[in-house]
Amino acid sequence: MAQSSFAPSQAHSQPPAATSFINLHHVSYALPDGRVLLDAVSHDFGVARHGLIGRNGAGKSMLLRILQGSLSPQSGRVARHGRTAYVAQTHTHEPGATLAEVAGIGDILLALSNIEAGSTNQTDFDLADGHWRIQDDWARMLDDAGLPAWAPDHPARAASGGELTRVALAGALLQAADGLLLDEPSNHLDARARGWLMEKISAWRGGLIVVSHDRTLLNAMQHIVELDRGTLGGHAGNYSAYRTQRDLQAAAADAALAHARNERAAGLRALRQQHDAQQQRSARNARQARASNQAPILLGMKKANAEGHAGRERLRRLQTAATLDEAVKHAAARVLATPGVALALPETVVPGGRRVLHLESAVPPHPTKAQALTLSLSGPFRLAVHGPNGCGKSTLLSMLAGELHAIQGTCDVRVPTAMLDQRAADLPLDQSLLATLQALGASLPEGELRSRLALLGLGPALIDAPAETLSGGERVKATLACALWRKHPAQLLLLDEPTNHLDITSAEALEDALSAYPGAMVVVSHDTMFLEAIAPTHRLLWNDDAGWELQACAM
Structure with missing residues (x-):
């Protein structure tokens, strides 16, 4: 079932109000293990743009579902004013699902089809009201979002994750809702799609609540609401103002x-x-x-x-x-709680004159836009790779990691490498992180390993359990620990959207750690603040006509 849904007013809904969007009244919710996510929370979300932040596991996505109505609080009540469109972080759907279902407009299109076939059912007319030109709106929406001219019944399985996200977001806008609830909407979007999202959000005049760790997106908000240990704290202004305060x-x-x-x-x-x-x-x-x-x-x-x-x-x-x-x-x-998420990195110095990688007319194995690439870099460089989705950025990283081989030309990497991606695919899921580190020959005593992992935000309950029980952000941090504390630490880090599943605190800790990293790195990221923090020495830019172009950054 598509996880982009149109949620009409619920039991506590009231007619649209000028200043109120959603109100929480003494709302509580706890997990089956007893952990409290919401502790008698009361909060008013006005008709404005709200950024909802908090550490991984704090319960942001569950709170968004409570606000939307698909999850009921265990006590208290939620008052919703007007109609709400909700876009989840992931897009799961049944086999055979269409893009119209992903966009949340399948019922509207079906109602229009029924009316054209002669239906006089009032429900059909209620659904179609205000959407008589939705087919034209659909075409404009796809073009505006930079998507192909797909028909509404185009199969969802034929679209990428980033494309499905854009379809779901654009569909939410099409629904003419009074408010939007968006869960990590910028994940999986390239620079162009993020620009489109920022434009739409900045122009939105209804109620808006966005769960995000994207600080650029959060800077477009008018209020920041922090979920911390079961309570909500509101802050006027955008994320930068919140950080300053x-x-x-x-x-x-x-x-x-x-x-x-x-x-x-x-x-x-x-x-x-x-x-x-x-x-x-x-x-x-x-x-x-x-x-x-x-x-x-x-x-x-x-x-x-x-x-x-x-x-x-x-x-x-x-x-x-x-x-x-x-x-x-x-x-x-x-004193504000700032749990230790600091990373103690080993000495992985790459001398300035040491050749790290050399590609000579290298052609990637997968059918992407990428053309043959010639590239040679030495010393502790920091290369940021920029380009639209599908141009071959991740494929390039896989070639540098030795996971894929060029079908033409050569790709020569001369130092130990480690891949750190948003999926943490190299982490064995059937064993604990501590066991994985020991199997990798970590030279540190177990006590020191445990101490370092605790500073990383990975306590005993996490490092002694199978890695499959870790959250996405925890797996990313675990993979980084394996890369840096193994017997032969990496001198070249290959980072593929490393902040995608990290909360803001962890992302900022990763930035601090990488800022002090003495090795080389190649980074693919759409997180502009992350890229700014690690201070690239070079950029590899994709040009549709010329292919890859290397540029040195001003120091």
Whole structure:
């Protein structure tokens, strides 16, 4: 069944409102294992563009389904205002499904066909209302999205994943809905298709909620909503504004924590000094009492008074120390959670004069647009490969990895390589990540491996379980760990859309790690912020007439 659907108003729907799109009222939802994704959440989504962000596994896609109505909350209610079109992240469909079904307009086309055949059924007229020229709109939609002039009954299986995404998105726009719910809409889209998507989203004037880790797309939003540990937090402005505010809050929280720790240290020093002074006074008073020849009963009373005072002072010091500790705990709780997703990369230095790869009139084995390629690069270069879907970018990476062989010419790579793609296809799914690393001859002790993997965001429950249980983003991180911590670390990284399944925190950690990577890399990515962060030294650009063209980047 196609996962692009038209969701009319549900039980809590109301007539379209000028300022309200969807409202959550004390909504809760937990997984069967007890993990809480939504904890009595209340939030108003106005008629504006909202970017929904959060770490992988936080529950963003499930929240989107709750907002759409295909998944019911376990408590609370959802109020939807007007009609909503929903486009899922993946496009699963029955054998024989058509593009019209993927676009979510199959029922509309069927209703029009029934009316043309003489139907007087009111349901058909309700579905067709406002869509009498949908065939013409369909043709314009395909052309606008850069797609072939397919008929609505064109089989979905004949289209690529990126093409199905564009069909689903364009179909959602055709439905004249009051609001759109989009789950990772820019995944699998090339630069041209992303430009089309950005244009449509920027022009959208209805309600819009987009789950995305695409920071360029998130910068087109008017609000950022973060799902974190069962709660929703709203931020006015786009993603850059959110990051600026978050960084300011983080800096203020860090400063407050440092101040609280300094205050505690000073307070504890003062308490120790008071304790030492009290001990000295007590000892001095005891000596003076013994030398005074006072009556034993009087000495006993003074001793009891002194011990009582000492006890009260000890209790006061304990209470003061507890207050100082509580202040530090309170300040620490306000520090923004930034789980360690840092990558500790090994030394994989490639000397500046060392030849890394050489292609001489190399022709790829698969029928793509690509022409024969001659290319020679040395040292720790960073090559970004740009071109439309279907021009042979992934095939080029597979040739460099040795997975495919040129049918003409030569492809010579002279350093150890590792492929890191969005599918993490090289990761054995039937064994644990820890076992895979050990099988690859990782020289690190198991304890250090576990520590590094924990910094990568892969805890014991993940690294000891079969890799098939990992999420897409977790598999990407696991594959990178295998590439860099094996016996012979890679000196050439081949990256094929590495951020596609990473949450923003992990993508930014990957950027930080790769920025410090001393080896060479070839990168295929449509993530403009990711490419900017890794600072390419060269670009390989596809030209429909001339084929591949190499350009050096200004430093």
